[in-house]
Amino acid sequence: MRIITKFNLVLISVGAIAMASSGYVSYYILQENAKREVITHAGMMMEAALAIRGYTISEIRPLLADQMQTHFLPQTVPAYAATTSFGKLREDHPDYSYKEATLNPTNPRDRAVDWENDIIRSFRDHSDQHQIIGTRMTPTGPSLYLARPITINNPQCLSCHNVPSEAPQSMLARYGSNNGFGWKLHETVGAQIISVPMSLPQHHALLAFYKFMAMLGSIFLLMIILLNIMLRSIILKPIVRIAAVADEVSMGNMQVTEFDASGKDELSTLASSFNRMRRSLQKAMRMLEDSQQKFH
Ligand code: HEC
Structure with missing residues (x-):
């Protein structure tokens, strides 16, 4: 074999090993970065949902307290405010979603589906668990979810979610008395679940x-x-x-x-x-x- 052939064989083998190992490491790092980016993204959305909830309680509810005597205004309900705001966001970004998935919801729209049920059950079984992050396949590609438990820690919540007889009549007229009752203090009734698409960051990483x-x-x-x-x-x-x-x-x-x-x-x-x-x-x-x- 000629010297130049031997020399090139060595060079090409070294090059191939270097390319394969650095390719493997960089692929892993880029994918991890993409995932971290999506998690940060989802975390920000969760903060936004909490901010909307807080705003509704502190700013909207006192303003509409008088009108609530005569007819029920769901706009004063934090869950309604957060879910509706994110519903608007979904018009332009259908892959993003926010849901207050609940086992026994007041609004049937909030009923937990199978995979959400598993998350809520996990929160109910492990009270020390404060967040679950995971990925799942959706028809539009992989999606990352970030979930936090909804636990009834404020006795005031029970005025509307405990027994129908205690709930405002105007609320019963709108939502009926079959769902969204029987919640207990310190019970985890559902989970806030943010879903963020992973396909775009993954595509950028690729x-x-x-x-x-x-x-x-x-x-x-x-x-x-x-x-x-x-x-x-x-x-x-x-x-x-x-x-x-x-x-x-x-x-x-x-x-x-x-x-x-x-x-x-x-x-x-x-x-x-x-x-x-x-x-x-x-x-x-x-x-x-x-x-x-x-x-x-
Ligand atoms: C004035 C009555 C009232 C009070 C007080 C109230 N809620 Fe609700 N809650 C509602 C109504 C009505 C809905 C359904 C809103 C909608 O249509 O999205 C709702 C929805 C929810 C949902 C979404 C799931 C579902 O049932 O549809 C959660 C979670 C929730 N409430 C938790 C709480 C918590 C936690 C508190 C206490 C901090 C609380 N609620 C206090 C009336 C109330």
């Missing part, structure tokens, strides 16, 4: 990964080309020339021009040693010829 790999590949390719050019001009060409001169000399042709050994590298040393050896050989041959002539 694009960044492809760009990184293309850059790494080009750097390796450039390095292989440059090293090949250097190997040819600095090492292989002089060796071929020395070999050619050595060939001529070995065949007895002493007329070939001397090898240029003006440089300071190892090959120039080899060339000058070779030149010296050739001169000694010439001298020895001449002495041999002289003694042969004398003998005759």
Whole structure:
């Protein structure tokens, strides 16, 4: 096998190992970053939902307290305010969602579906659990959810969610008396669940990964080309020339021009040693010829 082939085989193997390992690590890091970005995103949405709830309790409810005597205004209910606000957001971003998923809801829209039921059950079974983050497949691609428990810690909540007889008549007229009652103090009745699509950040992470790999590949390719050019001009060409001169000399042709050994590298040393050896050989041959002539 030629030196250049061996050299290139080593270079390509090293390049392939380096590309594969850095590709694996960078893919993992980029995907992790994408996931962290989505979690931050979902966390911000959760904060926004809590802010809307707080605003409704502190600003809206006192304003409408008088009107509530005559007819029920769901606009004063924090769950309604948060869910409706996010409903508006969904008009432009259908993949995002906010739900106050509840096992026994006042509004049937809030009824927990199968996977949400599992989350609520987990919160009910583990009271020390304050947040669940997970991913699931949806028809539009992978989606990340962030869930926090809804626990009844304020006895005031029970005025509307305990027994129908205690609830405002205007509320019963609107929602009926079958759902959303029987909640207990300190009971976890549901979970706030934010869903954020993962496909876009994942797509961006994949694009960044492809760009990184293309850059790494080009750097390796450039390095292989440059090293090949250097190997040819600095090492292989002089060796071929020395070999050619050595060939001529070995065949007895002493007329070939001397090898240029003006440089300071190892090959120039080899060339000058070779030149010296050739001169000694010439001298020895001449002495041999002289003694042969004398003998005759
Ligand atoms: C004035 C009555 C009233 C009070 C007080 C009240 N709620 Fe509600 N709650 C409602 C109504 C009505 C709905 C349904 C709103 C809708 O249509 O979205 C609701 C909805 C909810 C929901 C969404 C699930 C469902 O039942 O549809 C949760 C969770 C909830 N309330 C929790 C609470 C908590 C926690 C408190 C106490 C901090 C509280 N509520 C106090 C009337 C009330």
